[in-house]
Amino acid sequence: MRALSWIILPLFLTAPALAAALALATPQEEDARRAEFAAIEGELQARSDELAAAIKTSDSVRERGRLRRERKALAGEYYARFFALAEAGNPHALLWAIQNAKASGREKSALPELKLELYGQAVERHASEAIFLTFFDELVGERKALGVPSIERIALRGFEANASADVRARILFGLGQLLARAKEQAERERGIAYFERLEREFGDSTWTERAAGDLFELKRLQTGMVAPEIEGSDLDGVEFKLSDYRGKVVMLDFWGDW
């Protein structure tokens, strides 16, 4: 028993130290952050619901128009509060500020810059936390607004800062997917590189398993490449191969009667 507690005790001691080093939020801190965010968001939602109800019951066209405009402007009215909370280190408020960047009141052309600034903040303050993946999922959807190079740069900073194998594998997988179907050859090649790194460094991760199909498509199924062999049976059970049709133009049609 004594020997056992000797082993366990140092583990207890090092866990909080590790969390501090990685600037991880404890469960209590995370609960507090969620509550802080929910308080403002709840207030916004309540006012939005109130206005929606008023719009329904009002019989003046002009009044309804005014209420609709007021409701539409709500996010803008609250933006500064979410923004301040985000600045104070609340990741939920930061995510809200990214998702509602339009409500910031900035010119449309200045929104990518604002988003980059906010994602920069996400990396600086939350890259080592699991919640970074929530930002990452949002980020990979911003191809049009931010462009692939910015997305890669931000994501890789998160990758470097995060100690969790699952988070790191997930980032490589997401970047590979983002680039796998790109039009430019150079981007697809970077996609391959991310998937190969995923395979190399996180071989037993479920993300590696999920990337296998995309990786095969990138390496073997691009136009100009010799089609991989298919060996199988037809609907009457007769075995045949795709290469039996070499010399002919083949339309290979994956179909089903549904």
Add this chain to the structure above:
Amino acid sequence: MYPHERSLVKRLQNEPFALIGVNSDGDLDELRPRLEEENITWRSFWNGLEGTGGPISTAWNVRGWPTVYLIDHEGRIRFKNVRGEKELDEAIDGLLAEIER
């Protein structure tokens, strides 16, 4: 899809062209009468009991149905998912013209 496929097979019956399917119906007994009803005469690999989750479509990373690849007479992939029947016809005719040259 079937009407266009039937017309392709008929139009190109004397050309070095083959429409090869990878069929992803898990239940072949249900499919068989449909082959007659729809006059589906072209050959298909069967993707197995798992249907769309079968081995051939999984290996080829197929996520949308139908997915069409055009392969030239040298076995190279030349087109993926050509949009539009007219565009597909033109792509096939172009590949056939390469053989004759």
